[in-house]
Amino acid sequence: MARLSKKRKLAMSKVDQSKSYTLAEASKLVKEVTTTKFDASVDLSIRLGVDPRKANQMVRGVVTLPHGTGKTKRVLVLCTPDKEAEAKEAGADFVGLDEYIQKIEQGWTDIDVVITMPSAMGKVGKLGKVLGPRNLMPNPKTGTVTNDIGKAVKEVKAGKIDFKVDKQGIIHTSVGKASFDAKKIEENANEILQTIIKLKPSAAKGTYMKSVYISSTMSPSVQIDTKTLA
Known part of the structure; x- marks a missing residue:
């Protein structure tokens, strides 16, 4: 002992x-x-x-x-090109869609929060096996599946x-x-x-x-x- x-x-x-x-x-x-x-x-x-x-x-x-929370959260936004500027301006650390879906499928999870939009859930949904066990899967109930990407990113960065x-x-x-x-x-x-x-x-x-x-x-x-x- x-x-x-x-x-x-x-x-x-x-x-x-x-x-x-x-x-x-x-x-x-x-x-x-x-x-x-x-x-x-x-x-x-x-x-x-x-x-x-x-x-x-x-x-x-x-x-x-x-x-x-006292720590800076690394935020990934999986969105369509028309939302990328909004996500970056709000302070997202990583922004994109297909390239990040591919990275996650290959095992990359160096993030704390994943935010996406309803129209992208068709693609994001297949990441459940990787993101689910790590509590990273976006969910409308937690505000991480939304069209108001900028607001969602700011809230997470502020301590949500x-x-x-x-x-x-x-x-x-x-x-x-x-x-x-x-x-x-x-x-x-x-x-x-x-x-x-x-x-x-x-x-x-x-x-x-x-x-x-x-x-x-x-x-x-x-x-x-x-x-x-x-």
Whole structure:
């Protein structure tokens, strides 16, 4: 078994594993227990009382973080030539159609978000096997299949993210960077949590938000008191 470093021991000693914290307390604490030399990502893990295998209990949505994600997202726009200038002006990193479809078919996925337009979905649809498992497949529900290409690109660059409950009923999502001040982490996290609360499926019975944890890369996780979120 690997030995714990002094920094790791100190970080773990600051978190009372038997206690759940308010979002404000947890946002401050996660900064205190982050010991990485790089600017760590701060993430939420939310366990929901839903059965994702049932279509009427799927929880999926989009949210724009008030303070952004803290990282620059690489955006690919798959569009027809008449939309290319609009995409580039909005800040897209890669713009085109057939040549990028071919690259993706050959295994290229060095991107964070793919945006396309309805008229191009006939071609883009065949990329599902490559993009689907990586959560990169454009979807009208997340605003990544749209004719308003410029707006979609700007929103992603400003901090718009999409989230989806996994097969275990958990949503994993980033809420910023450890370099953010605690208030920004709190506000970003709250924006996501309140959105998820509003998306509660009517078919979901019992406790909806079972547990919420916040952590940074390689840090101990901090439990958030779900009763303080409503």
